[in-house]
Amino acid sequence: MEGKSITTKEYSYVNRKGEHISVSQEHLLTASRIKEELQKMSPSRRCSWYQHKKLMQEEGFSNSDTNENYRGLIKRFQKEQGRLPSAKEHANLVADGTLKSIQSAIGELNGKKLEMQEQGRVVRKLVRQTNKDLLLIEEVRTALENTDFVLAENPVVLPEADQDTSMSMVVCLSDIHYGAHVDIPENYYDTQVAEYLLNDYANKVIALIKKNKVYSVDIVNLGDIVEHAYMRNQNLYDSEETLSEQIVHVTKLIIDFIQKVRQHVELVTYRGIAGNHDRLQGDKNSNLNSDHAVNISNQIIKMWIELAGSDVEFVESDSYFTDINVQGWQFAFIHGDRNSLNKKSTLAELGEQYDRHYDAVLGGHLHRFSMLEVGDNRFQVTFGSVKGMDDYSKKLGAKSSRSQGVILANQEGFEIRKVKL
Ligand SMILES: [Mn+2]
Structure with missing residues (x-):
């Protein structure tokens, strides 16, 4: 059975020091889900691996990494799984409280994003105006000198x-x-x-x-x-x-x-x-x-x-x-x-x-x-x-x-x- 093969398989990656780090199946499941969630939050569908490592730590996995080998391992694991986690599975995970850190991170980020979008318009306008004013003043100064x-x-x-x-x-x-x-x-x-x-x-x-x-x-x-x-x-x-x-x-x-x-x-x-x-x-x-x-x-x-x-x-x-x-x-x-x-x-x-x-x-x-x-x-x-x-x-x-x-x-x-x- 597919599930059985996962439980018996050994997963590891090589860290920056050249050490082989073994990770559990639970680690990989959590890592792939955090990755998927971070991708969903990103407009460019990119996972922030820095954020990923932080969230993994919050989930109790201290042996995750941000390097190429680790990222390759997660990718391979996702491929072997052959699917993204289903909505139901995700809901269960959330209900179990296993991915609480993601929930709060998403909440925080979404809140910030909205706030940013709102302020963004005003701020961008101010920045544009300020830059223009500074440029104008600088140009006036030059013209005065000449x-x-x-x-x-x-x-x-x-x-x-x-x-x-x-x-x-x-x-x-x-x-x-x-x-x-x-x-x-x-x-x-x-x-x-x-x-x-x-x-x-x-x-x-x-x-x-x-x-x-x-x-x-x-x-x-x-x-x-x-x-x-x-x-x-x-x-x-x-x-x-x-x-x-x-x-x-x-x-x-x-x-x-x-x-x-x-x-x-x-x-x-x-x-x-x-x-x-x-x-x-x-x-x-x-x-x-x-x-x-x-x-x-x-x-x-x-x-x-x-x-x-x-x-x-x-x-x-x-x-x-x-x-x-x-x-x-x-x-x-x-x-x-x-x-x-x-x-x-x-x-x-x-x-x-x-x-x-x-x-x-x-x-x-x-x-x-x-x-x-x-x-x-x-x-x-x-x-x-x-x-x-x-x-x-x-x-x-x-x-x-x-x-x-x-x-x-x-x-x-x-x-x-x-x-x-
Ligand atoms: Mn006129």
């Missing part, structure tokens, strides 16, 4: 005699989309054009400063400073620098812009809010609110102000909102993706939300100049982009010229002005 920033100068600006210098100005910067490469019949745009246009804008602002005898300027960046690569698929092909390079290089241009203005006005502030293209996460519902390119850009600008000794004031603001009181007039600023500047109730809604009576709300996002009077001398304004038209805006039928814009304000009133580029 970029020369303008020296800060704080010249005294004397008004000419008999001049009335009561005018203030808000200078908006919007939708630079640095890093975008546009090459269509209606428009050409790349980083060099961006540099040229920002310089051109600075000169136009300086002309306005001189003409209107402006004594203070608040520069407000309305977002979309970079084109970014994570947005629409189209941008994967239309972006020409890495995100880190885009952020550092556009910030260099913004600093140039700030310093140029500062050459002509003593009181200058700067602040920046984020647009949809600035988000490092494609998801606009991401709760990491400061996870955007403008945040990094702002940090660089603050660093420049401090290290270069500029007297320009950096003003902290929310990621997606800021407001300014200029000579008694209240202005709110948004990028325009979260609140629609086409919707006539937006000014009132922002007033409710921030408990202020705003005279105007200004934004970008639409890449075209628009001005909507939504109350008595109260306005919703969008300024155009530096980037200009692209395939996307063409598809949307939103053809428009490049522009930026400013607010001139004194005690008597304010005027919102488009500046064509």
Whole structure:
């Protein structure tokens, strides 16, 4: 009989010391069952022989091993048995309490596996995010090291005699989309054009400063400073620098812009809010609110102000909102993706939300100049982009010229002005 042959057969294997180790039939039965159970628990159907040895010890078999000879012996034994243990047999074994160690090990491992799967998703996401953040910071550091920033100068600006210098100005910067490469019949745009246009804008602002005898300027960046690569698929092909390079290089241009203005006005502030293209996460519902390119850009600008000794004031603001009181007039600023500047109730809604009576709300996002009077001398304004038209805006039928814009304000009133580029 088959069973009889097993009882009479001698089983042994050679251990690492070269000794022949005899094992009992009971040992082999237990060993093959533990092996099968461990295989069942493994997604790759592999037995962990380290685990196997531990479980064998718990079952009272101290002469098991993990080496090739031992594994071969168990395999041979299983082959001779010609079958896997039946469900009934297994159940009996469990009922007998002979394989209690396996039961508890399976329970433990299954519990851990579930927990891991649950946490796995969250952890993997965090790890991905952290790695990405670290990589980004490292890349930003490298880009900073390779970029020369303008020296800060704080010249005294004397008004000419008999001049009335009561005018203030808000200078908006919007939708630079640095890093975008546009090459269509209606428009050409790349980083060099961006540099040229920002310089051109600075000169136009300086002309306005001189003409209107402006004594203070608040520069407000309305977002979309970079084109970014994570947005629409189209941008994967239309972006020409890495995100880190885009952020550092556009910030260099913004600093140039700030310093140029500062050459002509003593009181200058700067602040920046984020647009949809600035988000490092494609998801606009991401709760990491400061996870955007403008945040990094702002940090660089603050660093420049401090290290270069500029007297320009950096003003902290929310990621997606800021407001300014200029000579008694209240202005709110948004990028325009979260609140629609086409919707006539937006000014009132922002007033409710921030408990202020705003005279105007200004934004970008639409890449075209628009001005909507939504109350008595109260306005919703969008300024155009530096980037200009692209395939996307063409598809949307939103053809428009490049522009930026400013607010001139004194005690008597304010005027919102488009500046064509
Ligand atoms: Mn934009």
